[in-house]
Amino acid sequence: MNKEENSTGSFIAFVLLSDTQWDINQLITDCKTDWNIELPNDSQDNTLYTKIGDMTLVISLMPIPIPNEEVEYHAATNYMWEDAVEVSKSHKAHLLVSVLGKDANVLDKGKLFTKVISSCLKQENTIAVYTDGAVFQPQFYREVASIMQQDENTLPILNWVWFGIYHTDEFAGIYTYGMRKFGKEEIEVYASNADLIEIRNFLLDVVAYILDANITLQDGETIGFSAEQKLSITLSDAIALDGKSLKIQYPQ
Structure with a gap:
């Protein structure tokens, strides 16, 4: 299977949505409740941008589906989710989530990335996560992420x-x-x-x-x-x- 190479230190995901809406205030509340992560409430043009230590978090609403059946192609490889392709086909928009920072610890970036995506998935219209050539079921992704609520040092490897x-x-x-x-x-x-x-x-x-x-x-x-x-x-x-x-x- 040929897949594009992902860059060192680059954490990027697409949270698939069933419509073109998202509730930024809910995400801010959920990140605080779930992980004690403080996000700003001064977002503009459906984009949230903030610095957390040496890391930069960006979340943007993209009011279109991901083109060229890219998501469906990768959804077909998920042997743990029977309806992955059918569900992925139905997405109408997506949140582009990225955590950057060349000087930040790579595991810290990965943890922040997973925590924020997990909180994004509490929105009612989220249907899947597409990242690193794989499409994950929201419930599965959140369950794996929750291990960090029990022990911050436990790595959510199955999300990475x-x-x-x-x-x-x-x-x-x-x-x-x-x-x-x-x-x-x-x-x-x-x-x-x-x-x-x-x-x-x-x-x-x-x-x-x-x-x-x-x-x-x-x-x-x-x-x-x-x-x-x-x-x-x-x-x-x-x-x-x-x-x-x-x-x-x-x-x-």
């Missing part, structure tokens, strides 16, 4: 990284999409006669380790979750993505 499925005649596997915005290589894990859910859980543990500890895996190294486990790491042309990816040996 998409774990896609890829099949060939010889093998099947799971790939990541979203690691590049953290300055990391995307990862692919393939195996024959292996359970895809188990591969996904294995790769989720790897991603959590990389992001939580800010680890950069290198070609030719090994990784393991015990003293005895040594799984090989290889950097080569990606199978399911554009560019390069890290292939991690799957423990059989």
